Amino acid sequence: MMPRRSYDQYCSVARALDSVGDRWTLLIVRELLAGARRYTDLHADLPGVSTDMLAGRLKDMERDGLAVRRRLDPPAAAFVYELTDRGRALLPVLTALADWGAPELGAPRPTDAVRAHWFAVPLMPRLARYFAGRRAEDGPVRVVEVRLDEGTFHVTLDEQAAAQGRVTDACGYAEGPAPAPDAVLELDTAACAEVIYDRLSLAEGVGTGRVRVTAHGEPAVTAAPASTVTG
Structure with a gap:
């Protein structure tokens, strides 16, 4: 292992x-925020990284207490990497970095790879703000399934995020549909990019039909109280 620089x-x-x-380190964190991942899965979702670079960065993250490597129980008998609590504490850092980088997003370049779950981190604070205070009579919205044309992922908001509309390091996301989502969000990738860039709020997207929302099994979401910050 190389000495720490x-x-x-x-x-x-x-x-x-x-x-x-x-x-690559923060992009590996982005991937591991979705949960434990095998090395091959990480390599597949980090196009452009060499196998040597990925292996080296993962060792650095283990050394620095950001991630751990563990063996899955039989019959899988495979190794996975997952974030420690210190590694997960980088989620608010990544959401802030995503906000800062959003103006550089623009239209996808011909060389750009795209994965649906890459939208999870920048979308998370906007989901928290949008659903905070809405439909209190039906309970808070904590698990949101997001369906894009590129694929599906789901976001989990903790109690504080659901109530106050802000992201904490207890929030998270995972690929694929949610077992029992409180809300489902459907939009295309272009609309999602506009939401992330703050050119389109989720409330405006719902109003114009570019974003389709069901919450607690019912279509659309009623307007938030005036005191609630909307997304």
Whole structure:
């Protein structure tokens, strides 16, 4: 294992970058926020990363306490990687970084790979804000299934996020449909990119029909109280 590189600066930003500032590290965190992943699955969803680079970054993340490697119980008998609590604490960092990078998104380039679950992190705070305070009589919306033309994933909002409309490191996402979602969101990839870029709010998308929402089994979602921040 290569020795840990450091900026050798007594600064919390520099210390953070000592752990996550290398190329690919934060994208590996993005993938592992969906749960435990096998090495081959990580490699498939990180197009462009070499096998040596991925293996090296995963070892660095283990060393720095961001991820652990464990063997699945039989009959799988395979190894998976998953985030530690410290690694999961990077979720709000990634949502902030996604907001900062959204203006650079634009239209997909011909060389761009696309995965549906890559929209989960930037969409998460907008879902939290949109569903906070809505349909209180039916209970909070905590599990949201998102259906894009690229695929399906689901987001889980913790109690604080569901009530206050903000993302915490207890929130998460996973690929595929949710077993029992509180709400289902259907939109195309172009509309999702506009929501992430804040050119289209979820409320406007629902109003114009570009976004279809069912919550607790009923179509559309009523307007939030005036005091609630909308997404």
